[in-house]
Amino acid sequence: MTNPRPARPEDAAALRDLVRAAYAPWVAIIGREPAPMADDYVARIGSGQAWLVEEDGVLQAALILEDTPTGLLIDNVAVAQGAQGKGLGRALLAFAEAEARRRGQGRVWLYTHEKMERNLALYLRLGFIETGREEQAGFLRVFMEKRLDRRGG
Known part of the structure; x- marks a missing residue:
């Protein structure tokens, strides 16, 4: 994988489209557009939260990271349809x-829709544990975390 690079303002439209x-296949499964489909990527880029992976100048994947008080x-x-199954996620x-380690954080955390079972299974395989479930903004979210040591576990 090409190392992720910080997104630049001119990447906003391509990031949104990616x-x-x-996330388009999930609309039918959860019954509405997942929240990332409506995110403000201009703001995410401006806040330094967006990272992109390109291959031969083509956007392959994106990552949004947000510092919080708890991790x-x-x-x-998000991985482009044609790049899925190659380990980018x-x-x-x-x-x-x-x-997270570089920033001095001891924990990464995430949430996903409870109907996104493939994602839940992946996170569990990668060492995340479920910490709770909650309805937020009409989404049935599963919260997960992974505690980190300083070495890489």
């Missing part, structure tokens, strides 16, 4: 863990 396409929030991992999650 996320909308990546680094992995707010969004896993690589971005590993990058998020390394970034």
Whole structure:
């Protein structure tokens, strides 16, 4: 995987389009557009929260990271339809863990819709544990975390 790079203002439209396409299959499953489809990517880029992976100048994946008082929030991992199944999502999650350590955070956390079972299974395989479930803004969210040590576990 090409190392993620911080997104630049001129990337906003391509980032939005990638996320909308990546999450489109979930609309029928959860009954509405997932929250990342309506996010403000201009603001995310302006806040330094957006990271992109490109291959030969083509956007392949995106990651949104948000510092919180309780750890680094992995707010969004999106992989282009044609790039799925190649390990980019896993690589971005590993990058998020390394970034959390670099920032002095001892925990990464995320949430996903309870009907996104494939994602839940992946997070569990990667060492995340479920910490709770809650309805927020009409979404049935599953909260998960992974505690980090300083070495990489």
